[in-house]
Amino acid sequence: MHDSQIATDPANLEVDYLEIYVDNLERAAFTWVDKYAFTVAGTGGAAGHRSLALRHGSVILVLTQATSDQHPASDFVLSHGDGVADIALRTADVEATFRAAVAAGAEVIHRPTRHAGTGPAMTATIGGFRDVVHTLVERDPEAGPGLPVGFVPALRPAEDGSGEVGLLGLDHLAVCVAPGELGPAVEHYRRILGFRHVFAERIVVGDQAMESTVVQSRPGGVTLVLIEPDTTAEPGQTDEFLKSHQGAGVQHLAFASDDVVRSVQALRRRGVTFVNTTPAYYDLLAERVPLPPAKLAALRAAGVVADEDHGGQLYQIFTASEHPRHTLYFEIIERQGAATFGSANIKALYEAVELERAGQRGPRR
Numbered sequence: 001m002h003d004s005q006i007a008t009d010p011a012n013l014e015v016d017y018l019e020i021y022v023d024n025l026e027r028a029a030f031t032w033v034d035k036y037a038f039t040v041a042g043t044g045g046a047a048g049h050r051s052l053a054l055r056h057g058s059v060i061l062v063l064t065q066a067t068s069d070q071h072p073a074s075d076f077v078l079s080h081g082d083g084v085a086d087i088a089l090r091t092a093d094v095e096a097t098f099r100a101a102v103a104a105g106a107e108v109i110h111r112p113t114r115h116a117g118t119g120p121a122m123t124a125t126i127g128g129f130r131d132v133v134h135t136l137v138e139r140d141p142e143a144g145p146g147l148p149v150g151f152v153p154a155l156r157p158a159e160d161g162s163g164e165v166g167l168l169g170l171d172h173l174a175v176c177v178a179p180g181e182l183g184p185a186v187e188h189y190r191r192i193l194g195f196r197h198v199f200a201e202r203i204v205v206g207d208q209a210m211e212s213t214v215v216q217s218r219p220g221g222v223t224l225v226l227i228e229p230d231t232t233a234e235p236g237q238t239d240e241f242l243k244s245h246q247g248a249g250v251q252h253l254a255f256a257s258d259d260v261v262r263s264v265q266a267l268r269r270r271g272v273t274f275v276n277t278t279p280a281y282y283d284l285l286a287e288r289v290p291l292p293p294a295k296l297a298a299l300r301a302a303g304v305v306a307d308e309d310h311g312g313q314l315y316q317i318f319t320a321s322e323h324p325r326h327t328l329y330f331e332i333i334e335r336q337g338a339a340t341f342g343s344a345n346i347k348a349l350y351e352a353v354e355l356e357r358a359g360q361r362g363p364r365r
Contacts, residue, residue: 012091012092012219012221013089013090013091013097013193013217013218013221013222014089014090014217014221014222015087015088015089015090015170015222016060016088016089016090016135016139016146017053017060017086017088017137017148018059018060018061018062018084018086018087018088018170018173018253019051019061019062019063019064019084019085019086019088019148020062020063020064020082020083020084020085021064021065021066021072021073021076021077021082021083021085022063022064022065022073022077022082023065023077023081023082024065025050025051025052025063025064025065028063028065028082029052029054029063031322032054032061032063033054034270034271035267035270035271035272036056036165036167036267036270036272036330037056037162037164037165037167037266037270038054038055038056038059038061038162039054039055039154039162040052040053040054040154041053041054041060041147041153041154042147042151042152042153042154043151043152043154044062044147044148044150044151044152045067046150047068048067048068048070049064049065049066049067049068049071049073050064050065050067051063051065053147053148053151056162056165056167057162057166057168057169058168058169058170059167059169059170059255060147062086062148064085072085072131073085076131079131079246079247080245080246080247080249080325081245081323081324081325081327082323082328083245083249083250083327083328084132084173084249084250084253084328085131085132085133086125086132086134086135087128087132087133087134087173087222087250088134088135088137088148089134089135089136089137089193089222090137090138090139091136091137091138092138092141093138094112094122094123094124094136094137094138095112095122095124097124097193098111098112098124098126098136101126101192101193102126104191104192105188105191105192106126106127106192107126107127108126108127109125109126109127109133110123110124110125110135111124112124112136115149118146118153119146119147119148119149119150120137120138120139120146120148121138121139121140122137122138123135123136123137123138123149124136126192129175129177129185129248130247130248130249131247132175132248132249132250134193135148164266165267166257166258166259166262166263166266167255167256167257167263167332168255168256168257168258169255169256170253170254170255170256171223171254171255171256171331171333171335172214172223172224172225172254172333173224173225173252173254174224174227174250174251174252174253174254174331175224175225175226175227175248175249175251176227176228176238176241176242176245176248176249176251177226177227177228178228178242178247178248179228179229179230179231180228181228181248182211182213182226182227185226185248186213186215186226189215189224190215193217194217194218195215195216195217195218195222195224196215196216196218197213197214197215198214198215198216198223198340199213199214199340199341200212200213200214201213201341201343202230203346203347203350204233204347205236205237205347205350205351205354206234206236206354207233207234208229208230208233208234208235208237208354209229209230209232209233209236210227210228210229210236210238210350211227211228211230212225212226212227212228212346213225213226214226214340214341225341227251229242236354237350237353237354238251240326241327244325244326244327245325245327249327250328251327251328251329252318252328252329252330252331253328253330253331254330254331254333255330255331255332255333256333256334256335257332257333258334259334260304260315260316260317260332260333260334261298261299261301261302261304261315263332263334264302264303264304264317264332265302267319267332272319273320273322274303274317274318274319274320275303275317275318275319275320275349275352275353275355275356276303276352276355276356277303277304277305277317277348277352278351278352278355279300281305281348282296282299282300285299285305285306288307289306289307289308289313299315302317303317304316304317305317305344305345305348305349305352306342306345307338307342307343307344307345308338308342309338309339309340309342311337311338311339311340312335312336312337312338313336313337313338314333314334314335314336314341314342314345315333315334315336316331316332316334316345316349317332317349318330318349318353319331319332320356321356329353331349
């Protein structure tokens with residue numbers, strides 16, 4: 001599909017918040033607050049559910065637990081376990097974005113609704129992929145990130161370690177889709193929300209292989225990394241995700257930092273575990289990426305991988321998954337001018353995840 005054929009091209013889409021459906025609200029909130037230095041920003045809930053909004057930097061996470069079988073969080077958690085159910089997108093004009101998306105084939109979940117009070121001025125909801133949706137959010141442009149509809153702000157936010165950890169925002173989300181669904185998923189986002197195709201990569205880890213395509217809103221406020229397993233290769237981590245998650249879903253969230261080594265050190269002190277990169281990786285890194293000796297030593301000590309593109313360098317690391325099904329984990333990423341995803345980084349990160357999976361299947365059980 002050529003850009004001239006795209007039905008809609010919303011300007012300046014941003015991630016407003018992510019809603020994560022959880023089995024146990026208190027336990028999930030404690031993990032985010034204790035380990036990742038989020039603070040409780042507000043409370044919400046109505047018949048059938050209760051929710052907490054958490055904040056770190058510009059990231060807003062909404063944790064929702066069903067209190068009734070009638071709430072969608074109930075079936076979602078039964079099928080997938082805890083997971084991202086709503087990638088809410090901020091737009092300057094909900095009605096126009098909704099109208100164009102629906103005309104291009106988006107599923108209607110909730111039609112535009114205007115709200116009074118200090119929260120969003122208007123919201124609507126469209127289908128995304130599988131049972132993950134997109135709530136479209138329109139706010140006062142001067143207000144910045146805020147709470148979802150119906151939330152009561154926390155009266156006195158607790159002291160937190162967000163400055164120490166230093167997560168700035170959401171860099172991207174990675175989504176696993178079933179075999180044969182990568183192309184349709186890319187076209188879906190190009191068609192209904194005007195995303196552009198920015199990067200494609202075949203990732204080979206041992207006998208496994210997967211295809212990935214990055215799509216991004218214009219001018220770049222929302223980035224999705226869509227991943228599909230190659231069924232002609234041996235089953236791997238993407239296949240395992242789709243089996244354990246019972247279908248397509250968000251595999252990981254990538255949080256931006258302006259100093260990944262400092263962020264990793266702070267998160268480790270708070271009890272976060274990261275996947276391990278093989279020592280041999282760093283023996284060869286200096287031949288591929290120009291790094292001062294002190295920087296290379298710091299990356300090695302932290303277990304962070306590095307790469308570069310035409311714009312500069314980027315540094316990345318994955319957390320080990322603590323999800324009972326091992327279907328959700330997180331990434332810390334620092335961009336020093338790099339705008340894309342380094343090919344060597346992608347392979348190294350997924351090799352580290354594969355080593356973690358092998359350990360989970362091995363003697364530690």
